[in-house]
Amino acid sequence: MEHDAIISFQNVSKHFGKVKAVDHASFDIQRGEFFSLLGPSGCGKTTLLRMVAGFEMPSSGEIFLDGQPMSVSPPNRRPVNMVFQNYAIFPHLDVRGNIAFGMRKSGLSKGDLNKRIDEVLELIKLPGYGSRGADELSGGQRQRVALARALIKQPKVLLLDEPLGALDKKLREQMQIELRQLQQQLGITFLFVTHDQEEALTLSDRIAVMSEGEVLEIAAPSQLYESPSSRFVADFIGTMNFFEGAVTANTANKMTIATRVLGEVHTMCEKSFPVGSEVWVAIRPEKFRPEFTSPARDTDSIEGRMGPSAYLGDRSHFYVHIANRDDPVLVALQNLEGSLDQLSRPDQPVWLGWSEDAIVVLAKD
Amino acid sequence: MNTNRPWWRPDGFYIYAVLYLTFIYLPVLFLPLFSFNNSKYIAFPLKGFTLKWYEAMINNPPILNALMNSIKIGLIVAILSTIFGLLAAKAVTRYRMPGRGPVVGFIMIPLVIPEIILGISLLILLSLANIPLSLLTVGFAHLLLCVPFSMLVLVSRMEGFDKSMEEAGLDLGENAWMTFWRVTFPIVLPGIIASLLLTFTISFDEFVLAFFLSSIEQTLPVYIWSSLRFPSKLPSTLALGAAIFMASFIVVTFAEWIRRRGVRLDSTSGI
Numbered sequence: 001m002e003h004d005a006i007i008s009f010q011n012v013s014k015h016f017g018k019v020k021a022v023d024h025a026s027f028d029i030q031r032g033e034f035f036s037l038l039g040p041s042g043c044g045k046t047t048l049l050r051m052v053a054g055f056e057m058p059s060s061g062e063i064f065l066d067g068q069p070m071s072v073s074p075p076n077r078r079p080v081n082m083v084f085q086n087y088a089i090f091p092h093l094d095v096r097g098n099i100a101f102g103m104r105k106s107g108l109s110k111g112d113l114n115k116r117i118d119e120v121l122e123l124i125k126l127p128g129y130g131s132r133g134a135d136e137l138s139g140g141q142r143q144r145v146a147l148a149r150a151l152i153k154q155p156k157v158l159l160l161d162e163p164l165g166a167l168d169k170k171l172r173e174q175m176q177i178e179l180r181q182l183q184q185q186l187g188i189t190f191l192f193v194t195h196d197q198e199e200a201l202t203l204s205d206r207i208a209v210m211s212e213g214e215v216l217e218i219a220a221p222s223q224l225y226e227s228p229s230s231r232f233v234a235d236f237i238g239t240m241n242f243f244e245g246a247v248t249a250n251t252a253n254k255m256t257i258a259t260r261v262l263g264e265v266h267t268m269c270e271k272s273f274p275v276g277s278e279v280w281v282a283i284r285p286e287k288f289r290p291e292f293t294s295p296a297r298d299t300d301s302i303e304g305r306m307g308p309s310a311y312l313g314d315r316s317h318f319y320v321h322i323a324n325r326d327d328p329v330l331v332a333l334q335n336l337e338g339s340l341d342q343l344s345r346p347d348q349p350v351w352l353g354w355s356e357d358a359i360v361v362l363a364k365d
Numbered sequence: 366m367n368t369n370r371p372w373w374r375p376d377g378f379y380i381y382a383v384l385y386l387t388f389i390y391l392p393v394l395f396l397p398l399f400s401f402n403n404s405k406y407i408a409f410p411l412k413g414f415t416l417k418w419y420e421a422m423i424n425n426p427p428i429l430n431a432l433m434n435s436i437k438i439g440l441i442v443a444i445l446s447t448i449f450g451l452l453a454a455k456a457v458t459r460y461r462m463p464g465r466g467p468v469v470g471f472i473m474i475p476l477v478i479p480e481i482i483l484g485i486s487l488l489i490l491l492s493l494a495n496i497p498l499s500l501l502t503v504g505f506a507h508l509l510l511c512v513p514f515s516m517l518v519l520v521s522r523m524e525g526f527d528k529s530m531e532e533a534g535l536d537l538g539e540n541a542w543m544t545f546w547r548v549t550f551p552i553v554l555p556g557i558i559a560s561l562l563l564t565f566t567i568s569f570d571e572f573v574l575a576f577f578l579s580s581i582e583q584t585l586p587v588y589i590w591s592s593l594r595f596p597s598k599l600p601s602t603l604a605l606g607a608a609i610f611m612a613s614f615i616v617v618t619f620a621e622w623i624r625r626r627g628v629r630l631d632s633t634s635g636i
Binding site for chain 2: 053054055074075076077080081082084085086088090091092101102104105149150153
């Protein structure tokens with residue numbers, strides 16, 4: 001166990017009947033970290049969060065919170081608080097009543113408590129909203145009240161269960177920034193559950209990618225995106241083009257991989273594979289450099305024909321048909337100067353170039 | 366719907382609605398009408414306005430005694446069946462318990478068993494067990510009858526609000542009991558009031574069970590039934606009926622107001 005771990009999962013499993021919701025999760029979350037659990041629905045991320053809150057008990061294994069085993073303490077005794085997916089604002093209480101709910105045993109005098117509530121209302125940018133009823137709040141305001149209600153308890157870890165899912169895109173992006181600022185300002189550890197990979201990348205210090213109850217990889221956002229460790233992670237975070245290949249040479253830290261589609265590919269790779277192993281060569285759509293004239297002989301590139309394209313405003317996606325490959329390759333280009341539609345015609349020949357560090361090599365399983 | 370149509374040129378549905386309401390309420394309105402009629406006989410033409418039947422009702426100890434019996438039983442049954450209904454509703458909607466289906470089925474059985482069967486079986490049981498008939502036995506039978514109604518009302522109320530509200534209560538440091546008082550109870554309160562009113566009403570006008578299981582002390586419906594044989598007693602019974610009708614009207618209006626308030630509070634929990 002890392003020295004400054006605030007939460008430590010040790011071999012935690014949870015079964016619902018025959019379904020394994022969480023399978024032998026073992027990892028630590030550092031104090032003060034913004035940590036996200038990311039995965040498709042049903043991957044076990046919410047179950048893991050609910051086990052930290054105490055609403056579910058692990059079938060086996062133990063969760064340590066600040067060094068204390070949690071299996072013996074009920075939800076109301078745990079120094080964590082939760083922001084629920086639908087906020088769970090109490091409809092029979094006003095904003096002040098909601099925020100004060102958890103402070104009954106705080107020992108604060110009425111005046112001090114009111115002062116604390118005003119401070120928290122200030123913090124979540126809803127000063128003067130104390131006497132509003134729950135039905136007089138917008139989605140974003142409810143979300144803030146749910147945050148305030150949890151934060152006033154000064155939890156060791158704030159648990160957030162897809163809190164931004166119900167908000168529209170603009171508001172969601174604004175709340176992401178505010179959440180991040182709030183977390184840095186308060187220094188509280190945030191454990192955040194989401195299925196939105198973009199959201200996880202934006203907010204987190206580290207992300208645990210989960211699938212079918214298993215934690216596949218834990219890494220910083222840039223590392224997850226730039227050098228994922230498995231095909232699932234590479235595919236789930238962003239989009240990725242995969243090419244089959246086999247390692248033909250491996251000297252020093254330079255690998256040569258023979259692929260049917262891209263020809264011979266060279267890469268400097270952190271992860272080394274022995275000669276003869278079957279691998280996936282993966283390239284992100286934005287790492288291709290498209291050119292409409294034949295490039296110099298010695299650069300890595302492949303010729304294709306322009307397929308359908310999609311204009312997305314800030315960038316364009318277009319598909320390129322390449323010989324020996326059924327699926328077209330996806331290429332993304334920033335629309336720095338006009339859109340791509342103006343640059344290309346369907347069926348026009350195009351050369352896709354890449355650099356060695358654009359290549360990610362993944363084990364084929 | 367065409368709301369611009371003038372009221373003096375009604376369409377088919379309008380006429381249907383008026384006929385329907387007339388058919389339902391006209392007989393009921395005869396009750397207060399004849400309670401003010403200055404005649405022993407329930408027949409037209411009306412003889413003149415009088416309050417003497419109301420006076421007779423007030424000066425008639427047996428009728429007031431029966432009324433008090435019904436109110437007493439109704440109140441106790443309403444409170445007890447609502448408590449049991451609430452506990453059952455909480456168990457059924459919040460816990461994964463073994464044998465849930467059969468248990469719910471058994472609680473609901475009195476809803477479908479004809480009251481006369483229920484009455485006879487209870488009568489046989491009580492006489493076998495040598496338990497003397499009294500208001501207590503009537504109350505017990507009413508409890509049996511009312512718990513399923515109460516449970517139905519409260520289960521729908523409990524299912525209607527988000528379980529994460531209760532989890533939030535626990536999460537914010539309250540134990541299960543305090544979470545119940547501070548979160549669950551206020552949210553289901555409209556359902557509790559609805560259940561109290563419903564079960565009181567059911568007990569108050571229940572006849573078959575009360576007839577089978579009471580002895581000398583009668584409930585109001587049983588008293589009214591027995592007084593039907595004496596025409597001289599009938600008008601003051603009508604006066605009582607009219608008074609009860611007015612009281613129920615007020616109570617039901619109040620209940621509906623509470624229910625609507627509850628619905629309005631609910632709409633806030635949706636997003």
